Structure formats: structure tokens, C-alpha cells
Amino acid sequence: MNEKPHCQGVNENAALVGASLDLAVAQAVRLSPQLRDGTVYVNGVRFSPSRDWADGGPLIECYRIRVQVLEAPWTGREVLWSAEFPAFGFEKQGFAHGWSSGPTPLVAAMRSLVEARGVYREAEHEGGGWSDADMREDLALVVELVRVAGIYHPLELHEVQALVQAAEIAGIPLAYRFKEKLDAARSSALSDDLAHLSALGVIRMRRDPGDSGMRYQAGGEAESYLRRYKDLLHRHTSTLHAVVQAIMG
Structure with a gap:
């Protein structure tokens, strides 16, 4: 054969x-x-x-x-x-x-x-831990934050960091450690997870012409990815939207 x-x-x-x-x-x-x-x-x-x-x-x-x-x-x-x-x-x-x-x-x-x-x-x-990035439920909450906030505009890294930190403070079950930098708090683990999600096509990372930084928004696979965690997202949807409104509104 x-x-x-x-x-x-x-x-x-x-x-x-x-x-x-x-x-x-x-x-x-x-x-x-x-x-x-x-x-x-x-x-x-x-x-x-x-x-x-x-x-x-x-x-x-x-x-x-x-x-x-x-x-x-x-x-x-x-x-x-x-x-x-x-x-x-x-x-x-x-x-x-x-x-x-x-x-x-x-x-x-x-x-x-x-x-x-x-x-x-x-x-x-x-x-890099691709399988870990695929299986962790908390990453679905990060993706949903990026998806909802992306309605306003593609996010800069500091905006993603601010959203996730605000979500943690609001009681969303995330566990990132943020270190205070000169301008804002940062989590290196969150940056790594965003890169992993980008490699899966769930998060889209792009560099605008003339811009030295990356911008983030939901990728082509985000909908399929989030569908697997619809019950988790439903439990936290009101808090997620409130966080996005507070940071982006």
C-alpha cells in the first residue's frame, strides 16, 4: 500500500x-x-x-x-x-x-x-510547555479578557497586563505574580503565556508599522478554544466585562 x-x-x-x-x-x-x-x-x-x-x-x-x-x-x-x-x-x-x-x-x-x-x-x-498552555483553564479567562477588550482596539502589552492584574484583584481565579516596574506592574509569566497562545493561533500578536511594540487581539482559533471553557467563562462573565469596562472604557 x-x-x-x-x-x-x-x-x-x-x-x-x-x-x-x-x-x-x-x-x-x-x-x-x-x-x-x-x-x-x-x-x-x-x-x-x-x-x-x-x-x-x-x-x-x-x-x-x-x-x-x-x-x-x-x-x-x-x-x-x-x-x-x-x-x-x-x-x-x-x-x-x-x-x-x-x-x-x-x-x-x-x-x-x-x-x-x-x-x-x-x-x-x-x-515551552505547549500542552500546559493548551490545558490550563485560567488561560481561557486571559483569552476572553483580550477578546472582549479587543473590541476597543488591539491591545498593547501594558494594557493586557493591566487587565489581568485588575481581574485578579476583582476575584478572577488567576495566579500571576506582578512585579512593580518604573511605569507599571509586569508579569513575565503572563508574557510567556501570551506567546504560547499566539503559537496556538488563539492570540494574535502583530507589530504595527512604525511601532516598536507588539499588539494583541483574539486570533483565528480563539472561538474554538473558548468554546471548551464556556461554563467557566459564564461563571465569570459579568466580572470580566466589568474589568474591561473599567480599564478600557
């Missing part, structure tokens, strides 16, 4: 093309590829997910990879595609949140898949 990629679950990956990209994809989805004469084979069958929709299409569907035009043709430049690997639901298979771009939808999507595997490996090596 031919081994084909079924649902199994660095950004130098943006430079991967052709057989090098195909090989990296095969390794990322835990196949057993062979490279012969510039072509990747899996169990003797040609495997070209970055160039053949028969190979790459099922991976895009399986991992819910989002693909869109990044540079439209009417700008006068070549069409550039972007792709986002959402990660949420695939953490146990060794994937984090990945993003990349490419000249075709397939190239962009496959690069994002390879990126998602690489980011996970780096975090795992550093003891």
Missing part, C-alpha cells in the same frame, strides 16, 4: 522551494521520504505537495491551513500568497502556529506547515 499523507495530526522556511520543500513537508508529517534525482518519493511514489494539488491539497484540508492573496496582481507586482497554519487541535501532533508566504498557494501552504513544525520543536526544546 502506498503511504500518502493522511491527517496525523525557522522563517528560513520561506526560502524552501521545489524538492527541498517537498522533502521538508514529508518529514514534517512524519512520512519516510527518499530523495532521488531531485525528486521526493514516499514508498516509491512521487510526492510533490508544493507543486501537485493531489499531494498538497489533502494536507491543506487536513490541517485547515488558511491561504490568501498577500500581494494582488493589480498592485503591479507578482502575485504573492500567504498561508497560516492554525495549530489549535494539532499541538499533540507536534505543530505550533506557523505563517509563511510564497509565489503559489501550494508553496505558501507547505512552507507554513514546515514552519509550524519547526516552531513547535524550538519551543519544546526550550521547555
Whole structure:
């Protein structure tokens, strides 16, 4: 039987093309590829997910990879595609949140898949605790704070920190330790958790042009993530909204 990629679950990956990209994809989805004469084979069958929709299409569907035009043709430049690997639901298979771009939808999507595997490996090596970030109930309360407050505008880090500290004071069951800095209280553990949630696609971190700081808002996977904790959120919804109103209103 031919081994084909079924649902199994660095950004130098943006430079991967052709057989090098195909090989990296095969390794990322835990196949057993062979490279012969510039072509990747899996169990003797040609495997070209970055160039053949028969190979790459099922991976895009399986991992819910989002693909869109990044540079439209009417700008006068070549069409550039972007792709986002959402990660949420695939953490146990060794994937984090990945993003990349490419000249075709397939190239962009496959690069994002390879990126998602690489980011996970780096975090795992550093003891990032992806599974812990996925399982802790209190993180759902942080995500909900960011989601509700994000209605006003994408949040700067000091605003997220202020929201979480105010929520703790209001009785929300969070357990961050805040240290007083020159301008405000800070929790390094909270900053780490935001990075983990971003890697899962639950929190979106972005840097505005001309702005040296990051901004935070709910990511593409926030709704699915929060759905798992709806009872917990329901118990604290009035307090959460009151905190957001006090800080952001």
C-alpha cells in the first residue's frame, strides 16, 4: 500500500522551494521520504505537495491551513500568497502556529506547515510547555479578557497586563505574580503565556508599522478554544466585562 499523507495530526522556511520543500513537508508529517534525482518519493511514489494539488491539497484540508492573496496582481507586482497554519487541535501532533508566504498557494501552504513544525520543536526544546498552555483553564479567562477588550482596539502589552492584574484583584481565579516596574506592574509569566497562545493561533500578536511594540487581539482559533471553557467563562462573565469596562472604557 502506498503511504500518502493522511491527517496525523525557522522563517528560513520561506526560502524552501521545489524538492527541498517537498522533502521538508514529508518529514514534517512524519512520512519516510527518499530523495532521488531531485525528486521526493514516499514508498516509491512521487510526492510533490508544493507543486501537485493531489499531494498538497489533502494536507491543506487536513490541517485547515488558511491561504490568501498577500500581494494582488493589480498592485503591479507578482502575485504573492500567504498561508497560516492554525495549530489549535494539532499541538499533540507536534505543530505550533506557523505563517509563511510564497509565489503559489501550494508553496505558501507547505512552507507554513514546515514552519509550524519547526516552531513547535524550538519551543519544546526550550521547555515551552505547549500542552500546559493548551490545558490550563485560567488561560481561557486571559483569552476572553483580550477578546472582549479587543473590541476597543488591539491591545498593547501594558494594557493586557493591566487587565489581568485588575481581574485578579476583582476575584478572577488567576495566579500571576506582578512585579512593580518604573511605569507599571509586569508579569513575565503572563508574557510567556501570551506567546504560547499566539503559537496556538488563539492570540494574535502583530507589530504595527512604525511601532516598536507588539499588539494583541483574539486570533483565528480563539472561538474554538473558548468554546471548551464556556461554563467557566459564564461563571465569570459579568466580572470580566466589568474589568474591561473599567480599564478600557
